[in-house]
Amino acid sequence: MRAFAGLLLAMTLAMPAAAQPAMRWATSWAASVQGPYPTGNPSAQPDQRFAFPDPARGARDQTLRLVLRPSLWGQRVRLRFSNALGTQPLVLDGVHVGLQMGGAAITPGTNQAVRFGGQPGVTIPPGEMAWSDAVALPFVPDGESGLLAGRKLAVSLHVVGESGPMTWHAKSLQTSYVSPPGSGAHGEDEAEAAFPFSTASWFFLDALDVMAPAGTPVVVAFGDSITDGTASTMNGDDRWPDVLARRLFARYGNRVAVVNAGIGGNQ
Template identity: 80%
Template structure:
């Protein structure tokens, strides 16, 4: 795909400055960057959805009762400003809005995307309206989703600019009327913001005065794609809370997929993307039923969400699958054979849905001695070790990442002592979730050639 016209990012005194704004057509394209054909897309960020709020396992969550006083009502005539870190940049983006676990139509307007400055504030001049089918309003039916039109990102005129790496995008959504039960991703480990109920549309605001409330979760938005002009393989980290990042650093971007991302970007620049499809508490084969009227804190099973959270993403080249410990907990009580069969089914579906995909199996880290009442019992550890042997030896996977070896304390059979204390709260840790030191060891120990062959 070819881009026409000169596109140069302005750099002023070491600060990334926005390029001059250009006329925008109804479909969200700018007159300065027409394409010879439809854009090629690569997913740059994902937040696997569950619901309805507040069922889930958030981390470091502020009191949400002021922003969302009635969970059954959900958001009411208010604007959410969701902060996220795209793993790569393009000149254009598109957004996926999900009402997967809503029970009534979700209507949004005043959707905007801009470069995050700090708090709920935006870098002046970077905020752009997002349209859906040329309109500034979209209604998503219960159980449905909607992709936006492409929206130009003038501050990303040069997507390879070094000063864009690690910058965050702020997506503002105004809920028209009442949303009803909210589809969300509980464990963002990233601070986002909300206006007061009834405050109206504030997506155009560059400042933060209208956004008094904070949240450690994402709502309704579950994927962001970037337009790419060269092959850009997407790596999906698919798993539970140990992929979602429990016990890592709030706003620190130090989950193991983040560590892997930085290593791949050091080698490939802006021509790779790692996205996180973890859900805290997730299981491979359980629960048997899931929906807005029968939710479960760990979200829908891995098998039931594969199509939306992996196969439905753009440009997926590799999947790293780390799950099973919750299946073997008191919340799951699954047999080893059931999880093995679930993985075989899931891998077969991934290969059928994404021809040529590499599926990498990851060994489970130890939960031995966990303070969680659902984890740490001998039967769980026996099944965990059995699943790890299956991952290493079955031949099901195209490669193996040995997270168990990276984190195991041979003396205790649990996590290494330095990997236990909780990074955000400073608590003593639960001996189930690795902290920053553990995630660093996990991400640093991955063979990049296993994840992306020949890269």
């Protein structure tokens, strides 16, 4: 069965370029939502009481800079934000996506504004989610997207007012960054000075798609804490789905996505 599955994947990837003229969205990264915060089991979590003093009020007029590693790169992306477990409308604006340079800093010239239906912000009702418009990433090389393999994106979002209970993914095993409550919108900032707090979780953002050739395989890893990354290295990208993604990249290049949909305690 394993050999047959491998043959199917090889046949898909061996199709000539002329047979794949169409492009479609392919999920390159995702995080299963849970909560509301602080319900969950994060790993190596800093004290969140400074960034989010009152979980019932959630994020309050502050900017989150969430760091993630796409498993598949492309020149156009779209982002999905979730208020699945919220109890009031979630209002976001000042959303940006750029190439992480290090820490909360963005590689100069890569930070791109994100819009929603042509507007700079979006209101997401409780229990709902929202996709952004397509965003061009001019720093992704044409035809050589694999050169960015292993690099990370930083997605910045400003919560307008109070979010109320926050939808999150507790165990990101990736350091992201938060500005102080009441500090306003800092998504445009390339520097890291506005982000004194850190978190080992992802909030609100639950998927990133890239525009890829039709037929691009997307492998989805389901599971519990083992898949989610318990006992994996903080910022090490060494969960078993990460290892699988690297092995597939080594064999096929930037042509297969691996998405981790694991969540601690899943049954």
